[in-house]
Amino acid sequence: MLFAVIKKELLLVSRDIHALLVLFLLPIVFILIMSLALQDRMGGESKERPKVGLWMAADNHQDGELRSHFEQLEGVQVVSFESTKQLGQALQRGEIIGGILLPAQFAKTLQSPVTERSEKLRILYAATLPRSMRRSILGAVRQALGAYQVNQLFKYDEMSDVQRQQRVDHLLGRSLVVTETHGTATQTQPSSVQQSVPAWLIFSMFFVVLPISTTLLTERQQGTLQRLQTLPVPRSYLLIGKLIPYLGINLIQALLMLLVGIHLVPLLTGEGLQLAGNSWLLLPLIIATSLSAISFALLIATQAKTTEQATTLGGISNLILAAIGGIMVPTFVMPELMQQIAALSPMNWALEGFFSILLREGGWAMAGPEILKLLAFSGCLFLLSIHSYKGLTEIK
Amino acid sequence: MIKLQQIEYHYPHHPPLLKAVDLAIARGSLFGLLGPNGAGKTTLISLMTGQLQPLAGEILIDGKRYPEQRTSILEKLAHIPQEYAFYPQLSVQENLQFFASLYPGMSRDRNQLIDQALALTGLKQHQDKLAKHFSGGLKRRLNLAIGLLNKPQLIFLDEPTVGIDPQSRHFILQSIRELNEGGSTIVYTSHYMEEIEQLCDQVAIMDHGKILVHGPLGQILHQDPQLNIELEPIADKQRYQQLSDSLQADGYQLSEQTISGQPKDQSEVNELLQKLASKNLSVVNLSYGKQTLEKLFFELTQTHLRD
Numbered sequence: 129m130l131f132a133v134i135k136k137e138l139l140l141v142s143r144d145i146h147a148l149l150v151l152f153l154l155p156i157v158f159i160l161i162m163s164l165a166l167q168d169r170m171g172g173e174s175k176e177r178p179k180v181g182l183w184m185a186a187d188n189h190q191d192g193e194l195r196s197h198f199e200q201l202e203g204v205q206v207v208s209f210e211s212t213k214q215l216g217q218a219l220q221r222g223e224i225i226g227g228i229l230l231p232a233q234f235a236k237t238l239q240s241p242v243t244e245r246s247e248k249l250r251i252l253y254a255a256t257l258p259r260s261m262r263r264s265i266l267g268a269v270r271q272a273l274g275a276y277q278v279n280q281l282f283k284y285d286e287m288s289d290v291q292r293q294q295r296v297d298h299l300l301g302r303s304l305v306v307t308e309t310h311g312t313a314t315q316t317q318p319s320s321v322q323q324s325v326p327a328w329l330i331f332s333m334f335f336v337v338l339p340i341s342t343t344l345l346t347e348r349q350q351g352t353l354q355r356l357q358t359l360p361v362p363r364s365y366l367l368i369g370k371l372i373p374y375l376g377i378n379l380i381q382a383l384l385m386l387l388v389g390i391h392l393v394p395l396l397t398g399e400g401l402q403l404a405g406n407s408w409l410l411l412p413l414i415i416a417t418s419l420s421a422i423s424f425a426l427l428i429a430t431q432a433k434t435t436e437q438a439t440t441l442g443g444i445s446n447l448i449l450a451a452i453g454g455i456m457v458p459t460f461v462m463p464e465l466m467q468q469i470a471a472l473s474p475m476n477w478a479l480e481g482f483f484s485i486l487l488r489e490g491g492w493a494m495a496g497p498e499i500l501k502l503l504a505f506s507g508c509l510f511l512l513s514i515h516s517y518k519g520l521t522e523i524k
Numbered sequence: 525m526i527k528l529q530q531i532e533y534h535y536p537h538h539p540p541l542l543k544a545v546d547l548a549i550a551r552g553s554l555f556g557l558l559g560p561n562g563a564g565k566t567t568l569i570s571l572m573t574g575q576l577q578p579l580a581g582e583i584l585i586d587g588k589r590y591p592e593q594r595t596s597i598l599e600k601l602a603h604i605p606q607e608y609a610f611y612p613q614l615s616v617q618e619n620l621q622f623f624a625s626l627y628p629g630m631s632r633d634r635n636q637l638i639d640q641a642l643a644l645t646g647l648k649q650h651q652d653k654l655a656k657h658f659s660g661g662l663k664r665r666l667n668l669a670i671g672l673l674n675k676p677q678l679i680f681l682d683e684p685t686v687g688i689d690p691q692s693r694h695f696i697l698q699s700i701r702e703l704n705e706g707g708s709t710i711v712y713t714s715h716y717m718e719e720i721e722q723l724c725d726q727v728a729i730m731d732h733g734k735i736l737v738h739g740p741l742g743q744i745l746h747q748d749p750q751l752n753i754e755l756e757p758i759a760d761k762q763r764y765q766q767l768s769d770s771l772q773a774d775g776y777q778l779s780e781q782t783i784s785g786q787p788k789d790q791s792e793v794n795e796l797l798q799k800l801a802s803k804n805l806s807v808v809n810l811s812y813g814k815q816t817l818e819k820l821f822f823e824l825t826q827t828h829l830r831d
Contacts, residue, residue, distance in 0.1 A: 351607025355670070358573045359626045360598035 178460070180204040180265060181215040181224040181252075185232035194235050197272040198228065203264055219254055220488075222467075225460055226265045227252040238273070239280060249273075255487035256323070256460060321401050325389035326482030327455045330475050332385070333378045333414075334421040334449065337442030340374060341429035345438055364514050371422050371510070378418035386410075404489040413485065413495055416502035417478040423509035424474070430516040449473045454480075477501045525551040525678060525709045526572060531581035533567055541567050542733045545581070549711060549726065554704045556724035556741070557713045558817075560825050564733040565713050569680050572711070573603045585678065599629065602676035606683040608663045609670070612656035616647050616666055619655060624673045637673055644699055645669040661692025668696060672703070679703065680711045685719065697723060717818040727817070731825045745815045751776075751793060752819070753783040754809040755800070767803065781808070782823075 182198055189195060199206050207224060209215040215227045229250040237247045251269060253262050347353040356366055389401030403410075425442065432438035450456050452466070453473030462470060470476045481498035484490035526549040533542040542564050549555045559565045570576045571583060574590045574597060583590060585597045610619045620638045624630055630637060642648045645665040650658070655666055664684060671679060681700065685693045700723065704710050714720055720727060721741065728738040737744055758764045758781070768778040774796070776785035787793050793812060800807060811819070 349607075350612075351605040351609035352611065354570075354575065354605050354607075355603060355609035355623075356626070357575050358598060358601065358603040359623070360595040360628065361626045 177203060177205040179207050179224045181209050181218055181227035182206050183209045183212050183215050184230040187232050188230050188235045191235040194276055197276045201268040201272055203268055219252060225254045225257050225261060228269060238277060256483050321389050321393045321399060322486055325385055325401050326479055329382055329385040330417055330478045331450050331455050332381055333417055334446045336374045336421050337425035337428055338439055340370060340425040341432060341438030341442055342435055344429040345435045363518055367426060367514055367517055374422045375418050379414060382414045404486060406485050406489060406491050409485045409495050412499050413481045416499045419506035420474045420502045423506040423513060426513035427509045430513050449475045474502060474505050525549055525586060527584040529582045531578045533571060533578050540733060545735055547728060547735055547738060551709055552707060553726045554710045554724045556720035556727040557711060558720060558821060559730040563731045565730060573680055574598060600677045602671035602674060603680045604667055604671035604684060606686060608667055610655055610666055615652050615654050617651040619670060623670045627674050641669040641672045644672060661688040664688050664692060664696060676708060678709045682713050717821060721817050729821060729824050736824045745817060745820060749813050750815045751785055751787050752811045753807055755781045756806040756808055757781055
C-alpha cells in the first residue's frame, strides 16, 4: 500500500514539468550564475583583477621608480590615462572601479622634508564601490608609497629621533593621501542601505508577474476572458486596464521602500538612505521600471497556459534577471563577461538608474539613457502582449 | 439576422474544423445548435461573436461584418459562455457594474439596466453577496444577468443549464423564453435534447465541421410517425444491394443496417417484417412512432464515443 502511494507521488512529480524545473534546472542555473559572478570575490586566484585608472602629471613620469611602483599596484589591474578627464569618463562609464591621480610635483613632495610641500595624491572611487574595495585600493596605494619611500629613506642620514619619526610618518604617506567619491559634491559614501533599497525595490516590482498572471489566467480559465472579448471594447483597453492599477501598486511599493530606507533603517543601523538633489528623477525612473515589470508580466501571463506555468516561469525569470542584473550580486564584483551579460537585464538598467540618481548625483544625462531603455523595453513587450492577448481564444 | 456563407476555419497546425458551413438564423428565432463534442459548435459561435476570423467565407450579422463593424455588432450582442464568466471575488452588484461600464453607450441608464437584469434573473436580494459564495444555480443566473446588461438583440447561450437543480433550470429556461418573446434572437447550444425540443423553433445539427441538418424543428422531426428497423449485419454485398433496391421501391431507405421510412399504417409495418423474415434477415431493434430529436441526433451523428 505504501509502495503504491510512493509510486503515485513519484509519477505525479515526474509529470510536473514546472516542479522539475524549480527543483533541478533553477539550482543549476543559479550555481552557474553565482559561481561566475563571484569568482573574483570568493577564494581562488582571480583571473581578472578589477581595473584602476592611473594618471600621473608629466613631471612624475621622469621618476621611473615611482611610476613602476604605481603601475604594479597589488590586487588591481592598473590602466594609465593621459588626462584626468579621460580617467573621469572611464570611471563614469564603469570601465574602472577607481582612479589614482598623482599631481605635479608629487615625486618631489615625496623626496622633500615634511613641511615643505603639500601636493597630495588623490584616489577616486566609483560611487557604487563598497568600503571593502575602497580599503583595498587605499591599501595598495599606501603599499606602493611605502615601498617607494623606504627606498628613499636610505638617502637621508643624520636626523634626530623626532625628525626621523616625522619622516617615517611622512614616508608612510599618512599625511599625503586624501580620498573622495567621484561625482558627488558631498563626501557621502554608498552605504548598505543605498545598495539594498533600490536593488530589492526593483526585484519586488518585477514580482507583479504573480498577481497579473494569476488574474489573467483565472479570467481565461473561467471564460471571463471570452466574455470580455465579445464586449465592444478594444482589446488593448483590457490590457491597459491591467497596467494602470499595477503601476499604482508599484508606485506605492516604491514610496514605502524609500520611506523604510530613509526612516526605519536608520533606527536599526544608524545609517539611512539619503536622497540627492536630482531625486525628482526617481519618479520617471520608477514609472519606467514599473512599466517594464508589468509588460514583462503581461507577456508571461499571455503566453502561459496555466497559472502554475505562469508563476513558475515568472518566478524563475525574475530570479535569473536579478542574479545576472546586479540585484543579488553587485556587478562591480563580477568578471567582465558577467558584467556584459548584466547589461542585458532590465533590472540592471533600473539599478544603474537608481545609482546614477542616488549615489552619483547624476541628472537626466546619466539616468536618462537607463529610463529610455526601460521605456523601449516595456513598449516592445506591451505590443507583443497585445498580440498574444488577441490570440488567446485560439488556444483551446 | 445571421448569415454564414461558405465558412472555413481551422486552428493553426490543426486539420480543417469547419468546412463550407452555410447557415441562416432568422430574426426573433430561438435557434438550437446541436452537435457532439468536437463537432465545431464552439468555434462556430466564436466566429459569430467575432472572437475568431474565418479563413474563408462571409459572416453577416444584421448586414454588418467583422472586423470593420465589430463594435457596432457587439453593442447589441451577448455571449453567455458555459463557464461562470465573472469575478467570484466581487459581489453581484460589483460584477454587473464592471461589465456594464464596458458598454460605451450605457453610462446614462446603467443603473436602470442593472436593476432590470437583477429583476429578470431574480438576483435582487443577492446583489451585495460575493459571487464566490453562490450555489451553481445562482452562479448561472448571474452569468445570464451579465449577458442581459446591454439589452441584446442577439444572445448566444452556451449550455446555460449545466450542473444546476431542476428549479434553477426551470427558471432559466423560462427567462430565455421571455427574452425571446421580448424580441431577442437566441442561439442556444445544449446537450439536453429535451430542452432544445421544448424551447427552440429552429434547429441545426452539426458534426465534423458540417451542418448535417438545419431548419424548423417540426419539419426536421417529421410530422408523420417514423419506422426504424435495425438488422443484423449483412456481409454479402450483392444481397445487401438487392435488399436496398427492393426497400427503395417500397419507399424505405437502407442506411448501414438500419431501415427507415414512414409506413401508412400498422399493416404496412407487418408486411415489411414478413418480407424481411422471408429473406432470412434478423431484426435486432425496431422503433415506430414520432421522431424525437435524440433519435435524429444519433441517426445523424452515430453513437460512437467522441474525444
